[in-house]
Amino acid sequence: MSAAAGFGKVAVLMGGRSAEREVSLMSGKGVLRALQSKGVDAHAFDPAERDLGDLRREGFARCFVALHGRGGEDGTLQGALEMLGVPYTGSGVMGSAIGMDKWRTKMIWLAGGLPTPRYRILSADDDWSEVARDLGLPLIVKPANEGSTLGLTKVAAVAQLPAAYDLAANSYHDLALAEQFIDGAEYTASVLGDQVLPLIRIEAPQGNYDYQSKYFGDDTKYICPCGLDAQKEASLKVLSLKAFRLVGCAGWGRIDLMLDAQGNPWLLEVNTSPGMTGHSLVPMAARAVGILYEDLCVKILEGAHVG
Ligand SMILES: Nc1ncnc2c1ncn2[C@@H]1O[C@H](COP(=O)(O)OP(=O)(O)O)[C@@H](O)[C@H]1O
Ligand SMILES: [Mg+2]
Known part of the structure; x- marks a missing residue:
């Protein structure tokens, strides 16, 4: 039996009802195609259109969570999957719930002595x-x-x-x-299991924080390798993994951070179910260490768990 067949029937959860439905459908389609190309028996499953109980009734052995935002990334779905006993990718109930809440995430980081903007x-x-x-x-x-x-x-x-x-x-x-306001460079650190992938530097056009341009425009530059010296990057990786774990996150995800003019790091937020299109940031960071998109999807799926 191939490793892919060993996963059993896999549901790629995509779509959902959140404001980020559109992005999730793009992530989900990419993941679905990638898993199928590796021989995984993967199927699309949209919780906005289907009863989650169908996962059990139809014999799904695990889920790849490609949902973003509320009802997919905030712990509620994770709780339902726990109750159904269907292993799923990414953070559990608590890490997902806290990660969705920037305020409580910051309180935890501050309590743990990690830097986040006032x-x-x-x-x-x-x-x-x-x-x-x-x-x-x-x-x-x-x-x-x-x-x-x-x-x-x-x-x-x-x-x-x-x-x-x-x-x-x-x-x-x-x-x-x-x-x-942190006046400086912006980075994102991708966590995959116990590993932090190379950081990506994000250069948005001056003062542009707009949703449309961030996801659909091509004027934002993503630079990997990120240009920091090896020692600095290594220290930011350690900080990012600490920040990820302190919030109770697991499996895979992304930490957004900035460096001010003095080079001090400031943690912005954790993303527990980041974008997973071929152009998304975690796949870009994975490619920088030779992990192809298809293999990344399989690696994330391998980390599926309950409890
Ligand atoms: N304190 C801050 N100082 C400077 N820029 C910020 C700050 N907070 C957010 N930003 C900018 O806004 C973007 C989005 O903020 P973020 O907290 O990551 O929320 P989200 O990605 O969930 O919208 C960041 O990527 C960064 O460019
Ligand atoms: Mg962000």
Whole structure:
């Protein structure tokens, strides 16, 4: 029996109901094709259209989670799969739930002595001038639990704060987080099992934090190898793996971080179910160490677990 056949019937969970449905469908299609090309008996499964109980009824032996956002990346799906007893890829219930929540992730990192930008949780009756004095300008306002730069604003003047707060808090019924602006280079560290893959440097066009351009535009540059010296990169890998584990994450995922002008690292967030299209960042980092996209999908699937 080939290794691929040993996985049994595999469901690639894709789509779902979150704001990131579109991206998830792209990830899922890529993963599905890759697994099938390796001889895995893989099938698409969209939890927005199907009852999860079908996984058991139809004899699925494991799941590849290619869902992003709420109801796929936030621990709820992971809890359902635990109850069904179907092994799944990536982080478990707690790591997924905390990772989805930027505020609680930051609290854990701070408690563990790891660096993350100073922040405040905003409320509608805040004194905006005081917030600006406290964190400095510019600052970043973002929802505490929605991915993909939905609702994120770089605020350059106090007068912009109320609108930024409304966008982050009201549009997505969320807590709004104001964060100290880190003026520096942006990186992402991909975790695969116990390994951190080469870091990727992300260069967005000046001041561009827009969802459409981040995912569908081609003006953002992704640079790997990232250009840091080996020692610096190694230390950021150690930091990223610590940050990943402290939040309770497992299997695979991505840590977004920045380096300020002095070279100090600042952890931004953890992504427990990052994009998995052929052009996504984890596949790019894997390629840099000779792991092809198809093999990466199989490696992630190998890590599927329950409990
Ligand atoms: N404190 C910050 N300082 C500077 N840039 C930031 C800060 N927070 C976020 N950004 C920028 O916004 C992007 C999205 O923020 P992030 O926290 O990673 O949320 P998400 O990727 O879930 O939308 C980052 O990749 C970075 O370019
Ligand atoms: Mg991010």
